[in-house]
Amino acid sequence: MSVVTERQSGFEDRSKARTSLAMPRDFLELLKPRVMSLVVFTALCGMLVAPGHLNPLVGLIALFAITVGAGASGALNMVYDADIDAIMTRTRKRPIPDGRVAASEALAFGVILSILSVMVLTLVANWISGALLLGTILFYAVVYTMWLKRSTPQNIVIGGAAGAFPPMIGYAVTTGSVTWASFVLFAIIFVWTPPHFWALALIKSEEYAKAGIPMMPNVKGPDRTRTEILVYTLLLAPLGCLPWAMGLGGPLYGIVAAAAGATMLWFAVQVYRLRDGEAAAAAAKNLFGFSILYLTLLYAVLLAEHALGIGL
Incomplete structure (x- = not known):
């Protein structure tokens, strides 16, 4: 019996045996x-x-x-x-x-x-x-x-x-x-998700392996994961600017999206370059942390411009 199966059986036994303490x-x-x-x-x-x-x-x-x-x-x-x-x-x-x-x-x-x-x-x-x-x-x-x-x-x-x-x-x-506008809002998060989570997976790869989850670093290796992170970030940087090109966002959004996309790409390049030791772990942590800020900035600026009557 696997560790996961044993754990699952334990949860079921405890659930049946006790009154909820929630x-x-x-x-x-x-x-x-x-x-x-x-x-x-x-x-x-x-x-x-x-x-x-x-x-x-x-x-x-x-x-x-x-x-x-x-x-x-x-x-x-x-x-x-x-x-x-x-x-x-x-x-x-x-x-x-x-x-x-x-x-x-x-x-x-x-x-x-x-x-x-x-x-x-x-x-x-x-x-x-x-x-x-x-x-x-x-x-x-x-x-x-x-x-x-x-x-x-x-x-x-x-x-x-x-x-x-x-x-x-x-x-x-x-x-x-x-509409196409709503699909672009969807696509930004969709393309953002892999580099965001794979940066975390590089840091937590041993735990994912122990839990039996086939994350990219455990199946394809950390080098392949770094390449995938870079590729998705290369797609994300221009995609993040698309709301400005479509008129969904205004000039402030265009500036922020371009700057944030370039910064995230720089962090992704560091993850790709640094492959060993504490420097590699730090690069992955930096990308993971900035990726959250990246998405927050893009959507916050869209909201702010809407409040000011800029955009569609």
């Missing part, structure tokens, strides 16, 4: 609040940069529904991944592997919130945004978590679509449609 904060943790904050931010950006008028109350309720739906998919992810979460240092204290929430409780919690979030968004906004939210939840909880994550080193590439949908959903809330 506190409200434990259920909140199941929703992955840090991931939810990115969802809220990018979905809000999609809503506000979209052409047309959106009733503020409708927008607030829709944003809440999108947030809850994203959190629900995170809870479902934690249910299925409880065995490997217990092995990795950064996840072993999550509510299920730590024994604070039973897997059955987390499953019910995630399913109920998923249904309610899709229903509310469909009723308050439109069926297109509701369908996109449903597709996002299913893609993340089923396609990525149950299939891609444990079967292919391309898990992050394909699975990145789940994290890229929120701005497209937000855009659909306002317009009731999917």
Whole structure:
């Protein structure tokens, strides 16, 4: 019996043997609040940069529904991944592997919130945004978590679509449609995801190997991973400027996107060049940290320009 299987059996035994000791904060943790904050931010950006008028109350309720739906998919992810979460240092204290929430409780919690979030968004906004939210939840909880994550080193590439949908959903809330502009907002996050997560995977490759997750450094090796990071960053830098070229962003966005893209590319080059020792680890950490700032800057400037009446 593998380590993962033994862990999974242990979780099931504990879940059956005890009464729940869960506190409200434990259920909140199941929703992955840090991931939810990115969802809220990018979905809000999609809503506000979209052409047309959106009733503020409708927008607030829709944003809440999108947030809850994203959190629900995170809870479902934690249910299925409880065995490997217990092995990795950064996840072993999550509510299920730590024994604070039973897997059955987390499953019910995630399913109920998923249904309610899709229903509310469909009723308050439109069926297109509701369908996109449903597709996002299913893609993340089923396609990525149950299939891609444990079967292919391309898990992050394909699975990145789940994290890229929120701005497209937000855009659909306002317009009731999917357009090229909303697809570009989706594409930026989609292409950003591999270099972001592979930088972390270079640092945590031993833990991923121990957990049996076929991340790129463990399957193709760190050198191939560095090459892939550079290639995706080369694609990302001009892609990040596309909203300016399309008129979705204004001149400030164009300047920030170009500068941030060039900086991220510089960090990716350092990851490619430095391959041994502490310097290599530091380069990967720097890229991982800046990648978060990169995405935040792009979407923050889009929101700021919209507030100033710049762009579409």
